[in-house]
Amino acid sequence: MSFPRRAGRGGKLAELAPERTLRRLELSVTRRLDGLLNGEHLGLIPGPGTELAEARLYQPGEDDVRHMDWAVTARTTTPHVRDLIADHELEAWALVDITPSMDFGTGAMVKRDLAVAALAAVGFLTVRLGDRVGAYLLRPDGLQRRPARTGKAALYATLQAVLDAPPAQPGDAAFDAPTLPGAITSLDRGQTRRGLRVIISDFLDPAPDDDPAADPAAPAVSGTDTGPAWERPLRRLAARHQVLAVEIIDPRELDLPDVGLVEMTDPETGAVHEIVLSKRVRREYAAAAAAQRERTRAALRRCGVHHLVLRTDRDWIADVARFALRQRRAAGRSLGGVRT
Template sequence: MTTRRHGTGRHSTGRHGGKLAHLAPERTLRRLELQVTRRLDGLLGGEHLGLLPGPGTELAEARLYQPGEDDVRHMDWAVTARTTTPHVRDLIADHELEAWALLDLTPSMDFGTATMTKRDLAVAALAAVGFLTVRLGDRAGAYLLHTDGTRRWPARTGKAALYALLHAALDSQSADDGTPRTPTRRPAPSPDLATAISSLDRGQTRRGLRVVISDFLAPDGTGPIPTGTPTGHDHPARPDWERPLRRLTARHQVLAIEIVDPRELDLPDVGLVEMTDPETGTVHEIVLNRRVRERYAAAATAQRDHIRAALRRAGTHHLVLRTDRDWIADIARFALRQRRAAGRHATTAGARP
């Protein structure tokens, strides 16, 4: 089984609730904002709401010390001595920060077999990052990766600017727009994720949060696992986006949001099917018998394992969102895990002699 993009057959998504871009954009964005602010605001409280916790520099009010949760390095000894009760002084994260996202809008992101396409879920993830960023006046910008190039959207404050960014993402050209494809003609080379990450790294040097939203699959089908490499043997080649992502992580706090559709992990038992590669337009007729489905599932699992390993080596935080799951709940669980981990790390560091 070759390792071209798993699950990139063209599927109709209209029967699954409709694509976000086909709905009224203003209504869609307002619904997204309500979902994000209502559900995440209640779960992720704090002076500076965000997906990844980080220290600030501005002193806040003193409060009682919580054993096992607070960093002893933040102990307010003057208040502690005056009240004879341990107190810590919180740090408010710096305001007027910049969060930049790289949004993958290449043709493979148009695939979807559940409640939405990967593209729509990616836009929803961008909306979550954006709404949490502009909530306290921080600036949010983005790089939009299309088949015809990378478009830079400048970082601005306010909901109006964020809405304009999300409109641009929703209105971008779709692989399922009905345009006929000619698989016999070799498509023009399109910018890849590695190039886009390098552009983000070079173009934005001010330290801050960087979010890469993609399926992390190569458009030419090579991916992290070279064709012919047996699953579980040898060491497959590393993806070309790993090195620029590692450079980006060296200077910024980076969150990688991997977008996955369930049919990219396993195939149904439906017999003969036609699959179209949205990147090239190539059509394949495949009989989905038990052997093919088992080999596909094994290759897909190995591919995702190598993507996860590459992100771990690059030093990024890794969040997986699926088109068949409650993505807001997944974001909330991820953020809460990160905050608990940050608290444990701070407690361990403060307990060292």
């Protein structure tokens, strides 16, 4: 398999991170969305502020009774509420999977390029607010940490680092290189300050018989149906942070074309197999792929994280916009008449 040549910032990066288009997305979509993180932030996931402000008179029908300041109310004999001040200078951390399976693509781009686009979308929405963005890059040779910094220059440097990382050849992985479960655990333990956590990956989990015990710090869930090995660490991460899981998919991972005899190479192990793509093989492959996707969806749902699916053969900006609007509608239904 040949990998596309990666151009510099003026070419490939400008194509994958179209700042003007993302700015229009902010104005047309996120202006109607409250709270990417905590407080008066605009973005994908709603959330309240946490710092207490001064007490003021209660306005019937407008204020939430859960914000009632009972001490001031008792002292003045007049109902008072205490407002919440938005949290500022928060940190958003992304874990970007750039293992060999992410260098595959048969659509408009390879999966790694789509991961760069997803990171750009989250990054621009964050640095616009003055918050810091950091990243963990899951590479075949180890986990690389890029510190959280403010500003678009730092974001562009991180995007370029993901784009320029050389494609790994099968078998290049270090003996003790972290897996996705281990990388999620490292992100959880290394960044304790509450904020947004974004996991960008294809979430392809090895079969239990092929999983080399993964990471000892993040063992797979026990039981007959163990679930993906990354489920338990992701559940721990979601217990403390707002988590957005971005699943990157290529259409050829869902079904195979009718092309007869082909050689297939596992990008992670380098194993080569000759396979005749008969009607039965294609049908069984499609069923297995659908089962794998459902397994991923169910695990993310159990973890309580937001799930965004991006495909290499679709308009990713439109998919992000639709996802954002769905999240806002869901938040409006859950909040009911409570003002945000």
